[in-house]
Every structure is written in structure tokens, then in C-alpha cells.
Amino acid sequence: MGLGYLILAILIMGVSWLVSNTLKRKFEHYSKLHLQNNMSGREIAEQMLADHGIYDVKVISTEGRLTDHYNPADKTVNLSEAVYNQRNAASAAVAAHECGHAVQHATAYSMLQLRSKLVPVVSVASGMIQWVLIAGIFMIRTFPELLLVGIVAFALTTLFTVITLPVEYDASNRALAWLENKQMLTRQEHDGAKDALKWAARTYVVAAVGSIATLLYYISIYTGNRR
Numbered sequence: 001m002g003l004g005y006l007i008l009a010i011l012i013m014g015v016s017w018l019v020s021n022t023l024k025r026k027f028e029h030y031s032k033l034h035l036q037n038n039m040s041g042r043e044i045a046e047q048m049l050a051d052h053g054i055y056d057v058k059v060i061s062t063e064g065r066l067t068d069h070y071n072p073a074d075k076t077v078n079l080s081e082a083v084y085n086q087r088n089a090a091s092a093a094v095a096a097h098e099c100g101h102a103v104q105h106a107t108a109y110s111m112l113q114l115r116s117k118l119v120p121v122v123s124v125a126s127g128m129i130q131w132v133l134i135a136g137i138f139m140i141r142t143f144p145e146l147l148l149v150g151i152v153a154f155a156l157t158t159l160f161t162v163i164t165l166p167v168e169y170d171a172s173n174r175a176l177a178w179l180e181n182k183q184m185l186t187r188q189e190h191d192g193a194k195d196a197l198k199w200a201a202r203t204y205v206v207a208a209v210g211s212i213a214t215l216l217y218y219i220s221i222y223t224g225n226r227r
Contacts, residue, residue, distance in 0.1 A: 015206055019206050026090075030088060030192040031082075034087060035185065037184060039087060041094065044095040045099050046059050048175070051178065051182060054102055059077045060079070061080075062080060064080055067080045092185060093192075093193035096179055097171050100171030122157050132146065154215055154218060157211065161211045162208050172201055
């Protein structure tokens, strides 16, 4: 695959590991910061939904760790067991963030709508993309069009990661604004929630930058062969 790709891959993996480990440490730290209002993640989520006039979204518990997500298909805020039950700054941050996605859905936030439209396409493309790219590189001299197909498919997944950035940042901003405006947390708790969400967002930044860099690398291979 070339020395350039190897260096790029190692750099991206290193930064991803650093951000991921920092995120885990942050959440472990803020999981020990008990909320003075004694509300669980479920209660935080239900309150935020109610305050935004959203009554057709259910808050449910899901197995696993870091499995929290909002499902627009069945209108459910899925909180991992720890977030659902615990009463700390980390749980409040995650619960409010996922409800931020529910608010986006209810208000027809354009970037969320665009990302949702890309989900089926990306799901199909991601299953075959690596094999097409690898085959395209090996056949670059005889069948360069195959690599081009792989690049187009990878570009769609890259677009998805880029669109995800404003969606995630907006959800966090909505969550933090609500937590502050409704005075749900003390200043220390709010600062902890903000810091936790900041590092969570950085995982999406790393993913987007890594995807863009990889896309440019494949493009350089294709254009280099045409010279």
C-alpha cells in the first residue's frame, strides 16, 4: 500500500487512541461527580423531552457500554444501562445529548435529515468498499475504473462522517443550553458535562479527518496512474 499510507494510518490510529482514552478517563472522572438534584439519566432525558414539548419519544435502556443513541425510526432515546440509571454529570451529559438529537428530529434539523438520507447508501457501500479499493489498487494498470468506483463509494462514507460533525456538535449545544437554562446542574456539574461532551465530539472530528485523509490518498493513487 506504500510508505505514505502506512505513516498516515499509524498517525490516525495514534490520534484516535489518544482521544478515545482521554474520553474514557473523562467519563470515568465525571461519573464520580454525583448530581445534587439526584436525577438519573432517564429522568434528565424525560425532563428535557417534556420541556421541548416532545411526548412521542420514549426513553429506554439498552445493554452495553457507550451504546447510547437516538433512533429516529422508532423515536426512542436509547441509553446504556449505566447512563439510564446513574445520577452523575457524565450520565446527565449523555442523556441530554441524545435528547438533543430527538429535538433535532422534531424540529426537522436539516443536517440530521441529510445524514438520515445517507444511512442506507453508506450501509451498502461500507460492506464492500475496502475490497473494491484493494482490488482497484492491484488492477490499477489494467482496470483503473474499478479504483474509481471504490473512491466514489468511499467519498460517500467520508461525506457521512463530515455531515455527522455539525449534527453531533449541535446536539451537544442544545443539551448544554437546556441544562444551563433550566439550571439542572450546579456550575461544577455543568462544566463537567461540557468537558465530557467536548471530548466525545472530538472522536467524530478524528474520524472525519482520518476519512478525508484516506480519501485523498486513494485519489492520489488514481490520478498518479493517469499521468
